[in-house]
Amino acid sequence: MSKPILIVGGGPAGLAAASALSGIGQAAVLVEKEPRLGGAPILSGYAKLVPSGEWAKDAIGGMVSRVEANPLVKRHTGCTVTEFTGEPGAFRARLSNGTTLDVGAAILCTGFTHFDSVNKPEWGFGTYPDVVTTTQVEQMISSGKGIRCPSDGRKPERVAILLCVGSRDRQIGREWCSKICCTVSCNIAMEIREELPGCHVYIYYMDIRTFGLYETNYYWRSQEEFKVKYIKARIAEVTSDGQKLIVKGEDTLVKRPITIPFDMVVHAIGMDPNVDNKRLSSVFGIELQQQGFVGKASSYASLGETSRRGVFVAGAATGPETIDDSIAQGKAAAIAAFALVGGAAAVARVA
Amino acid sequence: MSKPILIVGGGPAGLAAASALSGIGQAAVLVEKEPRLGGAPILSGYAKLVPSGEWAKDAIGGMVSRVEANPLVKRHTGCTVTEFTGEPGAFRARLSNGTTLDVGAAILCTGFTHFDSVNKPEWGFGTYPDVVTTTQVEQMISSGKGIRCPSDGRKPERVAILLCVGSRDRQIGREWCSKICCTVSCNIAMEIREELPGCHVYIYYMDIRTFGLYETNYYWRSQEEFKVKYIKARIAEVTSDGQKLIVKGEDTLVKRPITIPFDMVVHAIGMDPNVDNKRLSSVFGIELQQQGFVGKASSYASLGETSRRGVFVAGAATGPETIDDSIAQGKAAAIAAFALVGGAAAVARVA
Numbered sequence: 001m002s003k004p005i006l007i008v009g010g011g012p013a014g015l016a017a018a019s020a021l022s023g024i025g026q027a028a029v030l031v032e033k034e035p036r037l038g039g040a041p042i043l044s045g046y047a048k049l050v051p052s053g054e055w056a057k058d059a060i061g062g063m064v065s066r067v068e069a070n071p072l073v074k075r076h077t078g079c080t081v082t083e084f085t086g087e088p089g090a091f092r093a094r095l096s097n098g099t100t101l102d103v104g105a106a107i108l109c110t111g112f113t114h115f116d117s118v119n120k121p122e123w124g125f126g127t128y129p130d131v132v133t134t135t136q137v138e139q140m141i142s143s144g145k146g147i148r149c150p151s152d153g154r155k156p157e158r159v160a161i162l163l164c165v166g167s168r169d170r171q172i173g174r175e176w177c178s179k180i181c182c183t184v185s186c187n188i189a190m191e192i193r194e195e196l197p198g199c200h201v202y203i204y205y206m207d208i209r210t211f212g213l214y215e216t217n218y219y220w221r222s223q224e225e226f227k228v229k230y231i232k233a234r235i236a237e238v239t240s241d242g243q244k245l246i247v248k249g250e251d252t253l254v255k256r257p258i259t260i261p262f263d264m265v266v267h268a269i270g271m272d273p274n275v276d277n278k279r280l281s282s283v284f285g286i287e288l289q290q291q292g293f294v295g296k297a298s299s300y301a302s303l304g305e306t307s308r309r310g311v312f313v314a315g316a317a318t319g320p321e322t323i324d325d326s327i328a329q330g331k332a333a334a335i336a337a338f339a340l341v342g343g344a345a346a347v348a349r350v351a
Numbered sequence: 352m353s354k355p356i357l358i359v360g361g362g363p364a365g366l367a368a369a370s371a372l373s374g375i376g377q378a379a380v381l382v383e384k385e386p387r388l389g390g391a392p393i394l395s396g397y398a399k400l401v402p403s404g405e406w407a408k409d410a411i412g413g414m415v416s417r418v419e420a421n422p423l424v425k426r427h428t429g430c431t432v433t434e435f436t437g438e439p440g441a442f443r444a445r446l447s448n449g450t451t452l453d454v455g456a457a458i459l460c461t462g463f464t465h466f467d468s469v470n471k472p473e474w475g476f477g478t479y480p481d482v483v484t485t486t487q488v489e490q491m492i493s494s495g496k497g498i499r500c501p502s503d504g505r506k507p508e509r510v511a512i513l514l515c516v517g518s519r520d521r522q523i524g525r526e527w528c529s530k531i532c533c534t535v536s537c538n539i540a541m542e543i544r545e546e547l548p549g550c551h552v553y554i555y556y557m558d559i560r561t562f563g564l565y566e567t568n569y570y571w572r573s574q575e576e577f578k579v580k581y582i583k584a585r586i587a588e589v590t591s592d593g594q595k596l597i598v599k600g601e602d603t604l605v606k607r608p609i610t611i612p613f614d615m616v617v618h619a620i621g622m623d624p625n626v627d628n629k630r631l632s633s634v635f636g637i638e639l640q641q642q643g644f645v646g647k648a649s650s651y652a653s654l655g656e657t658s659r660r661g662v663f664v665a666g667a668a669t670g671p672e673t674i675d676d677s678i679a680q681g682k683a684a685a686i687a688a689f690a691l692v693g694g695a696a697a698v699a700r701v702a
Contacts, residue, residue, distance in 0.1 A: 024690045049651075053649065300400075331655075332683050335371045
């Protein structure tokens with residue numbers, strides 16, 4: 001039997017890779033640094049996901065349950081890889097829990113780290129309790145508690161969602177676009193309007209990036225069916241008059257300054273490179289991109305490969321990514337890794 | 352030996368699926384309606400691809416050569432599937448060339464059809480020879496002939512690229528965003544500026560959707576390194592004063608009408624559903640989405656599945672898609688199809 005394939009990270013990409021490998025009879029070992037599997041959608045308590053509309057706890061939670069019940073997938077949680085040596089087909093990994101694994105290949109599905117809004121202090125997070133992040137709104141929804149102002153528990157009557165917090169922002173060293181926050185924000189805006197039909201929801205944007213078929217299902221639907229309002233603006237700061245939050249900036253379409261009161265302001269936070277990427281780079285001997293995401297081959301013939309042969313990468317580890325493409329990339333890396341360890345022939349030889 | 356897997360469509364997704372399957376020892380049969388493999392990048396003569404920067408003829412051409420040299424991939428070109436019956440694991444496909452195939456599963460990688468700019472007549476395509484499409488500019492570059500005005504062969508001094516031609520346009524029944532035309536246009540603009548450093552290139556946009564890491568490599572690089580100019584505008588029409596093309600519309604940031612002369616106007620054309628989708632839907636017994644793209648499962652657990660079990664789908668068949676994600680989806684569908692036909696165990700049983 002060919003050696004198992006090591007998968008690092010138990011979010012959507014890693015779960016997809018593990019399921020795909022076990023589905024074709026190939027053993028895998030999944031190592032997750034957190035005590036639970038599921039990645040950001042589970043650990044951060046996401047609500048309904050884009051674009052499937054499934055609840056995270058059902059969709060990604062279901063992937064977790066299936067992996068946990070799968071005898072072909074060994075799991076090590078609360079655990080990291082501390083050493084990775086050897087050659088393609090014959091790697092050896094040491095884990096922080098003392099385990100040593102002989103594996104044929106590795107797939108890094110190590111995801112991203114949410115941008116921490118305290119790094120954008122002029123937009124009020126950390127100063128005003130009713131300035132929250134998209135992740136916090138997801139938690140309000142998924143917990144069943146509903147959309148409430150953290151300061152006093154009231155239902156907000158006016159909510160502003162500010163896009164590109166920690167994205168497209170050179171001032172704070174984050175030039176990239178986080179790809180999915182526009183669509184996630186459209187989705188959250190609809191959820192707020194559904195729960196609180198009297199609440200006015202405004203989205204402040206630079207460019208609305210509801211690419212592909214998201215255009216209809218999120219951008220137009222949120223406006224036409226849910227009456228969400230979109231304002232192209234440059235936001236300067238979020239302050240308070242003691243009663244309301246005040247969003248100040250410039251409406252870039254009418255070229256006028258705006259000063260608008262809200263009950264709640266939501267930061268659509270972006271995706272940072274995983275904070276562990278430097279350590280991962282060192283342990284696995286792989287290169288990072290200039291922004292700090294895991295480097296991937298640019299050639300179409302070797303998509304999903306890192307700078308080290310036999311070490312693959314999938315999902316948001318390589319840059320901001322959607323859940324469905326993370327899943328596709330996890331499966332794509334799985335078949336590439338399976339080919340490397342010998343494919344069906346290797347299984348056949350020992351069968 | 353398990354039955355081969357049928358792949359319909361020989362573009363990036365189909366080639367990736369075929370390579371991935373053969374790489375793990377699984378036979379595939381690739382059916383392509385055109386006389387040659389390669390899909391849009393080869394058949395439409397694309398130049399340097401986004402985001403790999405590779406020439407289409409090298410990158411996708413290389414994938415074609417490897418598939419053509421691969422004994423595990425049988426090919427039928429200039430040929431369509433006319434009948435598809437049976438059950439998962441035991442389908443029978445009849446081809447227009449008279450062949451009958453017994454296959455275990457099918458993957459539809461049938462791609463898209465370029466929007467035909469004559470359906471947007473007020474923007475001058477078909478009326479003025481120097482109004483061209485992004486595909487035509489790609490051909491000018493990939494053929495080595497360079498960027499020239501079709502009317503008289505001169506080098507243009509001023510080029511306008513109009514985004515969202517056949518996208519985000521309800522007037523002509525195409526509400527979706529075509530996802531990659533913004534980034535492709537940034538890329539083409541840089542190519543024009545590289546060949547003709549004296550040429551001024553303007554991009555007229557609604558929203559610039561250079562999502563994820565494209566933001567740095569295309570949007571900012573095109574402005575800072577290549578001096579491409581971006582104007583947020585609503586274009587009303589493209590006319591001519593007899594010497595120059597005239598782009599008329601409104602600059603939506605300064606709320607002023609614009610009337611600007613150009614030597615060449617480029618339509619950034621979008622992705623329509625494949626014109627054959629109704630026939631495909633009927634032959635394979637699968638549902639289409641409301642826009643006419645192939646329907647895909649919305650659940651993360653069954654991504655890449657169609658409404659018919661055992662028939663998978665990947666790439667731009669399901670909606671506007673990038674080449675790299677089409678490739679990832681092709682491979683993801685491959686491993687799912689391989690699992691369906693029995694995975695490694697099935698190969699092992701008969702080995």
